[in-house]
Ligand SMILES: Cc1ncc(COP(=O)(O)OP(=O)(O)O)c(N)n1
Ligand SMILES: Cc1ncsc1CCOP(=O)(O)O
């Protein structure tokens with residue numbers, strides 16, 4: 087059975103070499119996986135395709151060594167070419183995450199096949215109407231946010247008027263109700279946000295810096311995951 091069929095986006099770590107304060111990224115990925123994160127996305131806007139393939143390879147090995155290849159999904163941000171090249175080399179990559187101006191989801195689905203996960207960032211403009219009416223036939227989940235402005239991705243939540251729109255917990259609860267597919271929320275999410283975020287009924291949280299910039303990434307990862315679990319008893 088592919089990971090797509092049991093996709094768990096409850097604790098979703100997004101990371102690339104530019105997010106780790108100069109530290110090697112693979113040990114931090116290992117910390118997140120051992121800390122209980124259920125989904126991993128390799129995202130870099132700076133490294134080459136070859137480096138992304140290599141990092142994806144190392145991440146798949148970390149997941150395999152933890153015995154979690156059947157449960158922890160490995161995705162790549164933006165780069166359909168990287169996913170295809172990695173697979174060609176025999177690397178287990180479970181899917182892709184794309185945004186509104188990236189490769190269309192239909193193309194991702196066509197090239198990656200039905201066993202793959204395709205995630206899509208929800209639009210900022212008229213988000214609620216969009217979430218309610220968008221064609222979700224090719225995708226597995228929506229990424230939405232930001233909860234807070236974030237220096238990791240300053241353009242997250244940028245509206246047509248050039249201003250960043252952040253989402254309240256009430257907005258997120260509304261999104262969770264309206265969406266026909268699972269929703270994962272990120273953008274400035276820190277440990278202190280997790281209890282209220284979990285109570286919105288959304289399917290998961292995603293973070294970069296809360297783990298990648300932590301002094302002790304493994305401890306922080308475990309705290310995030312445990313706090314989420316303790317506030318979502320029905321979904322455990
Ligand atoms: C889980 C998740 N949600 C949203 C995003 C943002 O994707 P995108 O809008 O394509 O922006 P970039 O990440 O490519 O800058 C994400 N990566 N992951
Ligand atoms: C990749 C991404 N997509 C939307 S916000 C974001 C970055 C979130 O980073 P952080 O958790 O450090 O605020």
Ligand SMILES: [Mg+2]
Nearest residue numbers: 164184185188
């Ligand atoms: Mg993108």
